[in-house]
Amino acid sequence: FFSLLDRTERPDKVAAALLEGRAAIIVDTTPFALIVPAVFSEFLQSPEDYYEGNDYIRPIRWYALIITLTLPSLYVALTTFHQEMIPTGLALSMAAGREGVPFPAVIEALMMEVTFDLLREAGTRMPRSIGQALGVVGALVLGQAAVAAGIVSPFMVIVVALTAVASFLIPNYSASFTIRLLRYPFLLLAGSFGLVGIFWGMVFLLLHLASLRSFGVPYLYPLAPAVPREWRDVFWRAPWWKMDRRPLLSRSPDDRRQAPAQRPEPPPKRRGGDEDAAGAGLSGAVNQNEDGAS
Numbered sequence: 001f002f003s004l005l006d007r008t009e010r011p012d013k014v015a016a017a018l019l020e021g022r023a024a025i026i027v028d029t030t031p032f033a034l035i036v037p038a039v040f041s042e043f044l045q046s047p048e049d050y051y052e053g054n055d056y057i058r059p060i061r062w063y064a065l066i067i068t069l070t071l072p073s074l075y076v077a078l079t080t081f082h083q084e085m086i087p088t089g090l091a092l093s094m095a096a097g098r099e100g101v102p103f104p105a106v107i108e109a110l111m112m113e114v115t116f117d118l119l120r121e122a123g124t125r126m127p128r129s130i131g132q133a134l135g136v137v138g139a140l141v142l143g144q145a146a147v148a149a150g151i152v153s154p155f156m157v158i159v160v161a162l163t164a165v166a167s168f169l170i171p172n173y174s175a176s177f178t179i180r181l182l183r184y185p186f187l188l189l190a191g192s193f194g195l196v197g198i199f200w201g202m203v204f205l206l207l208h209l210a211s212l213r214s215f216g217v218p219y220l221y222p223l224a225p226a227v228p229r230e231w232r233d234v235f236w237r238a239p240w241w242k243m244d245r246r247p248l249l250s251r252s253p254d255d256r257r258q259a260p261a262q263r264p265e266p267p268p269k270r271r272g273g274d275e276d277a278a279g280a281g282l283s284g285a286v287n288q289n290e291d292g293a294s
Helices: 011-019 040-044 047-051 057-080 088-097 105-125 128-148 154-167 173-193 195-211 228-233 272-293
Strands: 006-008 023-026 033-036
Touching (some): 011 023, 011 033, 011 047, 057 154, 088 154, 105 128, 154 173
8 A cells, every 4th residue: 555665767866775775676668766675754755855955844744744644534523523622713614614515524525535636637647737727727616616506615625725735745656645545534534433533543554554564674664663863864854964874774784875074164274383384385386486487
C-alpha cells in the first residue's frame, strides 16, 4: 500500500542518495532511477530544500500531511457526534449552513472528496495549461453550484478545498496518492464512531507503518526506532556542515557523507613568525623587481 522504494528522474537526488550510502537501480529504456532503501520521512523532502537557505517549508509539509489525512474526518466526527466541542457561535453558523442539506455529513464529505479527485485526475490527463485551469475553475464552479442547489454545505466545501490544497504540498506523488486514498476509511470510521474511530484508525495506521521494512530498514526510521541525531533532516533541514555523517540505515563501513570541517568560518590566523617571514619575502621580491627595472 505504501511505496517501499523511491523513484526519481533527477540526477541530483540520485547523487545525494549515493552520498548517504543508499543504492540506485537504473534500468535500460526507462528514465527513472529507483532509490533503495526508502523511508517514510523522505517522501516529505524535496531536492529544492537543499538549495534554499531556510527550512520553513519542511514543517509546513508535515502540517499539510495531518490536514490531508484527518481534516475531513474530524469535521464529520465533530458535526455528527461531538457538537458540544464546537464553540456556540460556530456551531450555530454551521447548523444554518447545513439547513436544507438532505445528506448526512459523512455522505456529503464522500461526495465532495470523490468529485475533487475526479477533477484532479482529469486535470492530470489533459494538457498542462488546460488541466490546471480545469482543476481550479472546475472545483470553484462545482462547489458553488452544489451549495446553491442545497446538496452540500458551505463549510464542507471549505474543508474539502483546504484538504485538496494541502495534499499538493506532499512532494512525492505516490505518497500523496496513498494519503488521499486513506481519507476514505478515516471518513467511514468518523461517520460510524466519531473521534474514537479516528483514534483507532490512526493507531492501526501507525502499527502498519511500524511493521513495514524497506530492504531491511524500518519504514518509520529515524522516528521509530528513534534516532534523534538524524532528526535534523526530518522535521527541518539543518545546515550542510551539520550533516557530515551518513544515516545509520546505510550500514556503510565509511560513515562520512562529506569531508569534516565544512562549517563556514574565517581562515585561521597565522602565527607571528610566519607573518613576519611572509612579509620579509614579499618585500624582498618587490626590491628585486625594482632593481631589475632600473
